[in-house]
Amino acid sequence: MVPRRPSLWRTVRAAGIFIVVAGVWFWSLTNTFSLEHLWDPFTRFVAATCAGIFRLLGADVLMLGDTLNVNGTSLTIFFGCNGLEAHGLYLAAILASAMSWRRKLTGLIVGSVAVFAVNLARVCLLFVAAGFDEEVFHYIHTVVAPLVVILFTMAFFLWWDSRDVRKTKAAVAMALD
Amino acid sequence: MCARQKQRWRWLWIRLPAVAVGCALLWPLVRAPYVLHVGRTCGVVIPILSHAEVRVNDVTLSDRLQFDLTVRPPDNSPPLRLKPAIRSALYGLGLITFIALVLALPDVPWRRRVTRALLGIVVLHVIQILTGLFDVFMGLAGDSKVPWPGDTISDLFPVERYFETRDYLSLLVAQVMPVLLWLVIFVYPIRRKGTGAAPRRPHQSRPSERSRRRSQRMTR
Secondary structure: OOOOOOHHHHHHHHHHHHHHHHHHHHHHHHOHHHHHHHHHHHHHHHHHHHHHHHHHOOOOEEEEOOEEEEOOEEEEOOOOOOOHHHHHHHHHHHHHOOOOHHHHHHHHHHHHHHHHHHHHHHHHHHHHHOOOOHHHHHHHHHHHHHHHHHHHHHHHHHHHHHHHHHHHHHHHHHHHO | OOHHHHHHHHHHHHHHHHHHHHHHHHHHHHHHHHHHHHHHHHHHHHHHHEOOEEEEEEEEEOOEEEEEEEEEOOOOOOOEEEOOEEEOHHHHHHHHHHHHHHHHOOOOOHHHHHHHHHHHHHHHHHHHHHHHHHHHHHHHHHOOOOOOOOEHHHHHOOHHHHHHHHHHHHHHHHHHHHHHHHHHHHHOOOOOOOOOOOOOOOOOOOOOHHHHHHHHHHHO
16 A cells, blocks of 8 residues: 655645746746747747638738738737747646646647637637727736636646546546445 | 536536636726735835835825835935836736636535635735735836835846846736646645545545445445
């Protein structure tokens, strides 16, 4: 029988991993090299995908770098709109969790695609909100939209984590039988 | 995991947005007292950390948190009136994120949920006060037009670096800290396989004496 280790230690360890991973991720968001070679192309990719979605919906789209003009409404996709914060939070949460490495890797791939999709939805909705009052747009832009993306990201992590616990419980129940 | 628990996890996808919308609707009502409390607490600490004699005349809230300071320089020159302002929009994001995550998490007894949520809110509030202080001092130290005599925080942190990373610092406090607190308080304390006990989240209730006896009978 493996001796029981205190859960406090496990929590501290997980929090440490989360802080280190999130710290490195957020540092990379301010680093010139990673900005030029990774995150700027990623932001342009987000803008291009949004433009593609609007074109599919039949809108008039003009794209100039990170700036999109959809039916006369012009918005620039900056940092904070590209969803990299949510990706970083998800990466840190998954790596710090108590899953197997295989499950972590699968979760990272599936979750990153899901977070990317939700962020695209956020950017598209911001174009819709831009048509409303400026104050409403500001509130949606700074509070509601980031909130939705973070909550979705963490809900996805929680769901993925709970499925792992379910499997572990099933394995323990089988072992007891 | 029983069918009822599975259903609860499915409900997470409905409950989380519902709770978030509820919190976002309530936030405009709580915003002024909450953000002003952050500002007034900062106002109490600003004179302690400043190198010169500082008096905080007023703290007001519009779209930003506005401070009104009177600074008496150490060289007996006439007192200065400074009005630094800091962004306050992201304070709400941090608080709403944390509360929504806490309320939406399934399988947590309400008493434990409330006590731990209060703990998290207090920690988050303290972090927001520290960030507010940081923003005020860095803003004053970095403004070349303001003859700021200096403070303990800007002595320790390079102002140029602050202006490069300011947006990310506020995002860290608004997005990373609530998630980290939630994970540490509610999610990560989990037992894994091979630890001598069935995996169980500590926020869930302990198995009853009856179920423990039943599992002992099964293993015999």
